[in-house]
Amino acid sequence: MERVCASYIKDLNPKLEVVSAPKGFSGLVLVGGADDKYELARLIKERVPEADKVLIIEGVAKAEIPSIAEEVTKIIKDKISPDETFAVRTVRRGSHEFTSIDVNVAVGAKVKEVTGASVNLEFPDKVVAVEIIGGDAYISIIDGKELWRKKGPTKRPMYRLFRRFSIIHEPYLGPLDACRTMGIRIGREAQTFEVDELIIAPKGPVKALELKTFIEGVLEGIETRYQVQVKAYGRDVHKVRVYVQDMYQVVRDRSNEVLIVLEPEGKPVSQCIDELEELILRRRKRINLFIGAREGVPLGIYRFANLVLDIAPGITIATDYALSSALIAIATLIHDKFSEEW
Structure with a gap:
């Protein structure tokens, strides 16, 4: 060159x-x-x-x-x-x-x-x-x-905020090769943002082999991204913890915490800045973000959510992009306020 x-x-x-x-x-x-x-x-x-x-x-x-x-x-x-x-x-x-x-x-x-x-x-x-x-x-x-810098006086590292996020993700089930591939991608996304935990949350009986294959993919995706981060970052890296729990039971167990659902039926995320600041920054509780897969988050859970968000009105976001899209959208909207208060 x-x-x-x-x-x-x-x-x-x-x-x-x-x-x-x-x-x-x-x-x-x-x-x-x-x-x-x-x-x-x-x-x-x-x-x-x-x-x-x-x-x-x-x-x-x-x-x-x-x-x-x-x-x-x-x-x-x-x-x-x-x-x-x-x-x-x-x-x-x-x-x-x-x-x-x-x-x-x-x-x-x-x-x-x-x-x-x-x-x-x-x-x-x-x-x-x-x-x-x-x-x-x-x-x-x-x-x-x-001089261009990754870090600057007006920037705050968002991983500190995402450490309070729990991702409740419906497993992607179906053909085994698709289960594994989607699991790897979702695991890498979760680890990229260093969220606190990833809960793989089926909504009822599922085929054991499909769920097992998806979980193996998630763990592989987390591990491969984690190893890259450990080598590249000059700081301690949080490794995402993984659990399995029924989605409805998660709602019951965490009814006193912040529950946010990501689905197209929700309000445009751009109209929810004040609500997001209140829920995420001022309450300072764990944030539970619900993400569907092939079928989506059940409508009944909407009633228990503090907020139902649509991050791209008119666009159906592929399952393997949903998590990163949601976290990027939230970070974009509340970064400045996060920088002031934290």
Whole structure:
């Protein structure tokens, strides 16, 4: 992709010196020879979507910590003010006797000494980017707003809220291969959102082999997703607990808790923001979300529910998408209020 990106950049100005994969390091494009590097950066951002990030080089130094720190001192004074926060991000390519953290510490100390600015590693106003390519270090100053983050000061992790959710799901029964496939998908969905528990809830007598196959699929789906989360997340991951209970008995046992039914006969979810905030955020009880499969949640249960929701009026949502669709819809509607109150 760097060759494609380099070609499009070259088209902006044939006089530019453009090097893709400098020194053999893939994913990089070095550009030189611009009369106005700031204007060129603006054009690349506007016209070359293949460029994920566009860094303007403010200084170049040998790939040695003292040289990098000295170069940063020369360029930093007018770039970061005392009332701003900053962070240092170093990416090394090649073999060196120091680590990226060593560079971060040395450069960070120098920036703080020269500017008087304070460090903010999570949401800095400015970022000092040190890109080391072999024996050279390229230094850029980036506005913190330009960096895309999965986490941000206005975001709250919704898994903390979903930990209070109990999913009461009708089993998908029928051909054994379909039972297993649907079980795997539903199990993965439940684990993706890290809900507290998943109750597989038949409404009466069912064929044992079909139910067994569905449950095996659910457990497999939970386990495979859980293993991915454990490796990828930098935090403890909640593994969804699985139970089997008659759906009507769940209603009886939890009649004093919040019961929400997901079915097309309900109110459009967009009209239920106030009710959802009241039930989910203010009552602070366990939330029981009922989801049907081939036949749906029985009408009699509607009378005992605090709320019956239709998350996509006019659309019949496939069973294997119902759980994730419901949780995403709820999260979208109450995220901001959840962020304020929790």
